[in-house]
Structure formats: structure tokens, C-alpha cells
Amino acid sequence: xxxxxxxxxxxxxxxxxxxxxxxxxxxxxxxxxxxxxxxxxxxxxxxxxxxxxxxxxxxxxxxxxxxxxxxxxxxxxxxxxxxxxxxxxxxxxxxxxxxxxxxxxxxxxxxxxxxxxxxxxx
Numbered sequence: 016x017x018x019x020x021x022x023x024x025x026x027x028x029x030x031x032x033x034x035x036x037x038x039x040x041x042x043x044x045x046x047x048x049x050x051x052x053x054x055x056x057x058x059x060x061x062x063x064x065x066x067x068x069x070x071x072x073x074x075x076x077x078x079x080x081x082x083x084x085x086x087x088x089x090x091x092x093x094x095x096x097x098x099x100x101x102x103x104x105x106x107x108x109x110x111x112x113x114x115x116x117x118x119x120x121x122x123x124x125x126x127x128x129x130x131x132x133x134x135x136x137x
Contacts, residue, residue: 043068050106053121054114063109071102 041049047065050056056064078086078094103122107115 043072050118054110054117056110056114060109060114064106067102067105067109071098074098 043065046068047056047061050064051061075095075098078091078098082088082091103118107118110118
């Protein structure tokens, strides 16, 4: 009985620690899969978007490395913004007009959610 209780406590502890780490970054494949579902991307579009996201991931990793080595977040923020804007523009160029409209709505919803989080809401 003690072993069962110990195992349960261990599992609860592991799940609490993993939950506390917050949202994990998505891989380019996961981001493409999400857009493929929400925007009904065809295979050619999905391949192009994957290349765009893979390029963004490399730049993002280098920026994160700088941040982890004592970089100033306020100074890095414009680089992150510029990179995100460039990525979104490249993706918009791959989409049909209807998909672009839906993608713009997704971006607007993300921005609203981020603003809410920054203002203390969830």
C-alpha cells in the first residue's frame, strides 16, 4: 500500500512540474499541421510554410541563445517583432485570398490574447 501511495505521489509531482513549465514551443511541423487544419492548406502550401517556419526557428534559436547569455530583452524585442512580421508576410504570400483573410484573423486573435495576458487577464 505504501508503494502504491508513493508511486501516486511521484506521478502527481511529475505532472505538476511539467505543468509548471508552461507552454512548450511548437516545432515547425506542429505549426504547419495547425495551419493546415485551420486554413485547409494544400500539400504544396504546407511545404512552403514549413520552410518559412524552419527558417524562423533557426533565427529564433539564435536570438534565444543571445538572451540566455545575458542579452537585454528590451533591446531584442524589435528583432523578434521584425522576424515575426517577416514570417507572417512570407506566409501571407503563400496563401489564397480567402486563406489570407482567415490567417489575418488568427494573427489578430493571437495579438488580442497576448494583450490580455500582458494586462493581467488570462
